[in-house]
Amino acid sequence: MPRDTLTADRIVRAAIELLDDEGLDGLNMRSLAKRLGSAPTAVYWHIKTKDDLVRLAGDAIWYEVELPDLDAADWRTAAAAHATGMHAMLTRHPWLGQAFGSHLLHGAGQARHNDLSLAIYEKAGFAAADADRAAATVFTFVLGSTLGPAAQVSLNRRLNKDGADGEQRMADAMKRATEIAMQFPRLRERLGTTAATEYAAAPDDTFTFGLQCLLDGFAARLAAGNTRRRR
Incomplete structure (x- = not known):
């Protein structure tokens, strides 16, 4: 070409x-x-350079995340939609989480989401400094929630290159991990009701549960602040 x-x-x-x-x-x-x-x-x-390429690719995929309309949604609905969109994008592109720790990433794609995130928590009623903290807390949670699946993708890719030997190493590792877990009562109980491979993954709806707990905490903090101001 x-x-x-x-x-x-x-x-x-x-x-x-x-x-x-x-x-x-x-x-x-x-x-x-x-x-x-x-x-x-x-x-x-x-x-x-490769670094430039990773930076440009890393910024481009932020445009896949739909921005919620803050004029049409309350802050909590917007926060949940924004966090869920980020989580889906990071899950589709597991290499981005790794790139955060190895490349200098910046660009308009990510900046527009950072700006929107601040707007969400300012709309909720947080002062600027606390809006920064709330946005950072949610982003850290979203990113952390995708690290497990991303690590599994990377591990599977590595083991698949080894063919049958990789499959055997995985089986051996799961067997040893199960033997260790059986020494602990709560792990033993859970392993008795599910396959070891299923237990190794995060439980269903873990992300949704954690996000709702975070937003519950934000709402409670805002309500407590409003109560103190009325006294």
Whole structure:
């Protein structure tokens, strides 16, 4: 493919697909150029470094998250929708959570969500400093909720490369983990009612439960503040 048929947007989209398939470790200019049917030098003409590519890809996927309309929804409905949208995006693209710890990420895509998040908690009634804290707390919770699935994707990718040996290593590890867990009464009770592989995963609705608890806490704090001001 001639260099002039490429665009930065096409390269970023292809990079997102490659990152979804292979993770951060699988992204390199040669593999990306092959996916685009181009030469690595043509890719470098538009985007100079892998770090730039990860930054651009990481920002582009924030546009997948729909922004709630603060004029049409109360703060709590907007907060739940925004957090759920972020969670879904981070689950679709598990490499982004890893990139937060290894790359300098910034851009308009993420900034518009940061700004909206602050607006949500200011609408709720928090002063600016507490709105910052509330937004950061929810983001930390959302990100943390996706780390387990992201780690599993990375582990599965690594083990799959080892074929049958990888499957055996997983089976052996699950067996040893189960033997250890059986020494503890509450873990033993739960393992008696579910398969070890199912128990290793987070229980159903864990994210929804945790998010509602956070928002309950915010609502209680706001109500308590209003009560103190009326006295």
